[in-house]
Amino acid sequence: MPTSNLKDEINAKDVEPLLPIEKKLIGSSLGLGIVLLIVLIAINHFIPIKL
Structure with missing residues (x-):
């Protein structure tokens, strides 16, 4: 088929427009x-990962 x-x-x-659902x-x-994302940032702030 040609492009x-x-x-x-x-x-x-x-x-077609989006349905309400x-x-x-x-x-x-x-x-x-x-x-x-906010929850993960808060967890990382209060309990930082130490390697």
């Missing part, structure tokens, strides 16, 4: 990641 045809197919694809999942994943 120009592939590019046309990709560009012709319609973009997808937005909630993205938000909760980002929130959980940030909270866990």
Whole structure:
């Protein structure tokens, strides 16, 4: 398949909006990641790793 045809197919694809549940999942994943990062930073601050 020629690359120009592939590019046309990709560009012709319609973009679908995110569903509300997808937005909630993205938000909760980002929130959980940030909270866990803060917890790990706090643990490392109070109990530093000594090699």
